Amino acid sequence: MDVLGHQPKKSRGVLATLDFNDEDLNSALCEATAVTKEYFDSVNEWRVFPLIQGKRLRHAIRERLPLEPTPPGKVIQKFRQTILENARHNLHPRFFGYVSSSGNPVGAIADLLTSTLNQNVTAWRSAPSAVEIELLAIDWIKEILGYPREAIGMFTSGGSLATLQALAIAREVKAGKNVSRNGMQILGRSRLILYMSEQGHMSIPKAAALLGLGKSSVRTVRADQAFRMELSDLERQIAQDRSRGHRPFCVVASAGTVNTGAIDDLEGISRIGRREGLWFHVDGAYGGFAALVPSICDRFRGIEKADSVSLDPHKWLYQPLDAGCILVRNRRQAYRTFSGSGEYAKVIAGIPGEDFAFFEHGIELSRRFRALKIWMAFKCYGARLLAACIEKNLRMAHVLETLVKANEYLEILAPVELSIVCFRYVPISVQKAYFCARPAQKQELDHRLNRLNEAIMTQLQREGRVYLSNAVLKGRFALRGCILSYRTEERDLRILIDEAVRIGRMWERKV
Ligand SMILES: Cc1ncc(COP(=O)(O)O)c(C=O)c1O
Incomplete structure (x- = not known):
């Protein structure tokens, strides 16, 4: 019997090799x-699903x-x-579910080549050409954002890992007592505090928990009517924390929130961060690559001042999973946080450039050659075509917004800043009641509308012609249409509207 409990077959004289003829x-x-x-x-x-x-x-x-x-x-x-x-088909023109990349043919080809070559892009000596390609692709991304040339960057498994990595550096630099060596207990009773908008991504408190800061050290700053961080509330909370003896150390701004695509006032937050001595991190996982589009690149002004930025080529650069990205302004700070290799991994190379190791600047040791698909996408499509696809998504979002506003049953729930459109179905009878309702009655009606729109979303997903997800905005359940497939056209949006209204009319009598 072998370890699997089977009687071994007689040897057939087959060579133990994984090669095919x-x-x-x-x-x-x-x-x-x-x-x-x-x-x-x-x-x-x-079907989408x-x-x-x-x-x-x-x-x-x-x-x-x-x-x-x-x-x-x-x-x-x-x-x-x-x-x-x-x-579930993320490439489908009517996949509007999440801020997910559609993928693209070049990415599929590149992934085959990546696995064929099987490079461990951990250090120059283990993957010389792949390291050079990654450094080049990162330089291109810095150029897109206007980020300093001397910054360091690398591809990660996703935006969450990029943010975790960035906040680890922030903690190391701002704690001032070498916490990566001494542990958080060296700080005694003083608490490091981090600020994010109430619209910020869940990966931020998750990182805070993993870094020993604790989720309760994350302050959620109020968002305004456009779902952008309210700077006055940020300043108020920083002052309050200082007066309580805490140590504000980091502010995370969003360059495209996951709920509505709102871009925070990056310049303003950077100014406050500098004045208060905070680490300034920008979460550009969803929106960052829209900086490629000339008509809106100004909205990202201030990102170049960030101490660190997280991005996701596997969202709005159409790359297949996985491909996140981190940029860090000061490479010495990244090195200080993550270096310290075991003897066996120590980089011994006297020649500048050849002694470079990603693992001394980030969390991962073994690393996939994620850069190949990104390099190939820039080479095969060119940055202009990628920008044109993002611009088309932006245009489609405005078409969807117009269709929603023109439909008597639908209501827009947030300004459309990038390619996310949040709306809900409101029966005509409820619209009339809502108009003259008092706040408590409005709350009740919102409750009913939440249940109704939840039912609409679930049925839309099950029927499989379109796929939508949701957001809850100021207590209101929104149908959230995220347009990130380069294949989405106006006819797809018309189908989405027709289906949402058809199902809404069906459900409005039941809920
Ligand atoms: C704004 C934002 N930040 C961070 C993330 C996390 O990125 P990932 O899923 O690549 O870890 C997301 C994912 O949706 C996001 O939208």
Whole structure:
């Protein structure tokens, strides 16, 4: 019996190798590329979200650990029938669910090449060409944002890891007592306080928790009617914390909030941060790459002053997952936080450039060659075309806003700043009641509308023609349409409106 409880078969004299013979390799590659091509050709015609229920899907996927080989063609067919058909399709022109990248054909090709080359982009000596490509791609991103050339940056698994990394550096620099060596207890009773808008992303308190700051050290600053951080409330809270003996150390601004796409006043926050001696981090995970678009790049003014920035090429640069990115203004501060390798990993190279190691400037040691797809996208498409796709998404968001405003059943719930449109269905009878209701009655009506719109969203998702998600804005449940697929056209938005209203009319009598 072997460790798996099976009777070992007699040796068939098969060589222990993972290589295929020429014919098998060729045919597996051809089948994989055929599926890839079919996907890019036909996904627009598919349901956005699969019909299958969880239990049946699990049943279709579950099987015992395979001990013997299956021909790759058969495995690819299984992928085609079970995995691909039961996926949610982020590339679909009517996927409006989250701020998710659509992906793109160059990214798919690049990912194959990335795994073929299998570089560990941890240090120059382990992946010389890949390190140089990553440094170049990061330079291009700095150029897009007008960020200082001498800054350091790297690709990460996502915006959350970028923010965690940035806040670790902020903590190290601002705590002043080498907390990465001594631990947070060295600070005694004084508390490091971080500020973010009430519209800020959940990855920020999560990072605060992981860094030992505690979620209760994160102050949520009020957002104004446009869902931007209220600077007067930021200043008030900083003063209050100081008067209580706490140590304000960091402010996180949003360059595109996840709920509505609001861009905070980056210049203003940077000014307050400088005056108060705070680390200034900008979360540009969703919105940052819109700085590529000349007509709105001014809205990002101030980002170049940030001590650190998080970005997500796997959102609005159309890159397949995963590809986050961090930029840090002062590379010595990143080094101070993350260096300190074990003897076995120590970089021994006398030649400048060849002694560079990403692992001494960030969390990850082993790192995938994420930069290849980003480099290839800039090379194959050019920055102008990528900017044009983002600009089209921005235009489509304004088309959707216009369609919502023109529809008697729909109400816009937030200004449209980037490519997110938040709205809700309001039955005509409720509109009339709302108009003359007192605040308490309005609250009650909002409650009812919340339930109604929740039901609309769930049914929209299940029916699979369009996919929307939600946000809760000042207590109101919003249908949130995020436009990040370069394939979305006006007809897709008209379908979204028609479907939302059709389902709304169906549900308004039931809820
Ligand atoms: C504004 C913002 N920040 C951070 C994140 C986290 O990014 P990731 O999902 O890549 O970790 C998101 C994700 O939606 C986001 O929208």
